[in-house]
Amino acid sequence: MTTGHVLLGLLVERPKHGYELKKEHDHRLAGAKPLAYGQVYATLQRLERDGLAEVVETQQEGGPERTLYAITDNGQAELERWLNTVEPSAPYVSSPLFARVAVAGNAADGYLVRQREAHLARMRELTAEKASGAPAQVLAADYALQHLDADLRWIETALARMKEHNNA
Amino acid sequence: MLEARGLGKSFGQTRALTDVSLTIAEGELVAITGPSGAGKSTLLNCLAGVVRPESGEVVLDGRRIDTLPEADLTKLRRESFGIVFQFGELVPELTAAENVALPMLFNRHGRQEAMTVAAQWLARLEVSDCADRRTGELSGGQRQRVAVARALVTGPRVIFADEPTGALDTIGGEQVMNALIGAARGSRTAVVLVTHDNRVAAYADREIALRDGAVLAGVRR
Numbered sequence: 001m002t003t004g005h006v007l008l009g010l011l012v013e014r015p016k017h018g019y020e021l022k023k024e025h026d027h028r029l030a031g032a033k034p035l036a037y038g039q040v041y042a043t044l045q046r047l048e049r050d051g052l053a054e055v056v057e058t059q060q061e062g063g064p065e066r067t068l069y070a071i072t073d074n075g076q077a078e079l080e081r082w083l084n085t086v087e088p089s090a091p092y093v094s095s096p097l098f099a100r101v102a103v104a105g106n107a108a109d110g111y112l113v114r115q116r117e118a119h120l121a122r123m124r125e126l127t128a129e130k131a132s133g134a135p136a137q138v139l140a141a142d143y144a145l146q147h148l149d150a151d152l153r154w155i156e157t158a159l160a161r162m163k164e165h166n167n168a
Numbered sequence: 169m170l171e172a173r174g175l176g177k178s179f180g181q182t183r184a185l186t187d188v189s190l191t192i193a194e195g196e197l198v199a200i201t202g203p204s205g206a207g208k209s210t211l212l213n214c215l216a217g218v219v220r221p222e223s224g225e226v227v228l229d230g231r232r233i234d235t236l237p238e239a240d241l242t243k244l245r246r247e248s249f250g251i252v253f254q255f256g257e258l259v260p261e262l263t264a265a266e267n268v269a270l271p272m273l274f275n276r277h278g279r280q281e282a283m284t285v286a287a288q289w290l291a292r293l294e295v296s297d298c299a300d301r302r303t304g305e306l307s308g309g310q311r312q313r314v315a316v317a318r319a320l321v322t323g324p325r326v327i328f329a330d331e332p333t334g335a336l337d338t339i340g341g342e343q344v345m346n347a348l349i350g351a352a353r354g355s356r357t358a359v360v361l362v363t364h365d366n367r368v369a370a371y372a373d374r375e376i377a378l379r380d381g382a383v384l385a386g387v388r389r
Binding site: 016049113116120123125126131145148149152153156160 | 367
């Protein structure tokens with residue numbers, strides 16, 4: 001229930017309505033998939049049902065209804081617990097990139113060279129974004145860059161192993 | 169602006185470069201990448217007129233440079249090229265400002281003028297506070313920024329940087345890259361960057377990937 005925890009975290013500062021939570025989520029977690037409005041409201045309703053958040057005000061001045069949510073004491077405790085929980089290292093690691101190489105074996109070298117170019121092109125975009133980005137965007141870009149870099153280094157190693165195999 | 173055509177070079181039995189061709193435009197930022205032993209530094213040294221290729225040619229602004237007599241080549245390197253090494257390679261007996269002024273003194277500018285221009289470059293790279301300190305008192309990142317200032321002080325056409333962030337941590341390396349690129353873009357200086365680090369290569373406009381002394385197939389030149 002990570003989205004729920006993130007929304008609880010954003011409510012610590014002060015009560016907020018759904019639209020504001022969506023905006024802040026997308027800004028702070030730049031690089032993650034933007035949150036859909038439907039998901040924001042569904043998550044808030046679940047938090048309310050579980051006693052982790054509560055409605056403190058409902059405004060309706062001609063426009064659409066705007067509900068203001070606040071974090072509860074139980075919500076604070078749950079957030080604290082989540083923030084201090086160590087995430088287990090992933091027991092399975094896979095990706096479409098790895099799956100192609102697993103299937104194609106040593107014939108995947110041409111694909112890997114093209115994939116390498118695509119990753120590096122994305123790294124160029126992220127590096128340029130960092131130059132003018134707000135601190136939240138820089139952190140998110142660092143995270144994305146270092147994951148792409150890990151893929152690139154694996155691609156290098158895989159290409160070297162394929163070459164070794166093809167020369168043997 | 170800078171062009172290599174069919175470069176080849178061997179060291180003894182070892183083939184370091186095979187038929188490497190490339191073109192670098194004015195103000196362009198190009199990364200030469202590849203694992204160790206791929207020929208990156210040999211290519212850089214051939215382009216910079218430090219090593220003479222056995223075959224092929226190196227052309228700067230329409231003029232073939234790899235066949236120039238040594239004295240002319242030295243003069244050209246001093247006036248048209250700036251070099252940044254992995255460990256800065258500053259002169260430890262001199263202050264940061266004197267190090268930056270050095271290439272201008274070699275090019276027979278007066279000391280006062282050289283020191284004035286050096287101070288401007290140190291300011292541009294945000295290391296003015298290091299001007300009067302000897303290089304041993306500087307951090308790795310400060311030293312590299314001083315080395316970048318020294319490479320830019322003569323207004324070169326091309327800066328060659330060989331693993332300029334290789335000895336720095338992520339954030340220190342980022343500061344040096346931002347300083348190098350900001351300064352180069354501001355003065356339309358081309359940068360040829362040798363690196364095995366993808367995150368450094370991502371600062372460049374494009375990549376020339378080397379494998380076993382040749383340009384990797386499938387990557388645009």
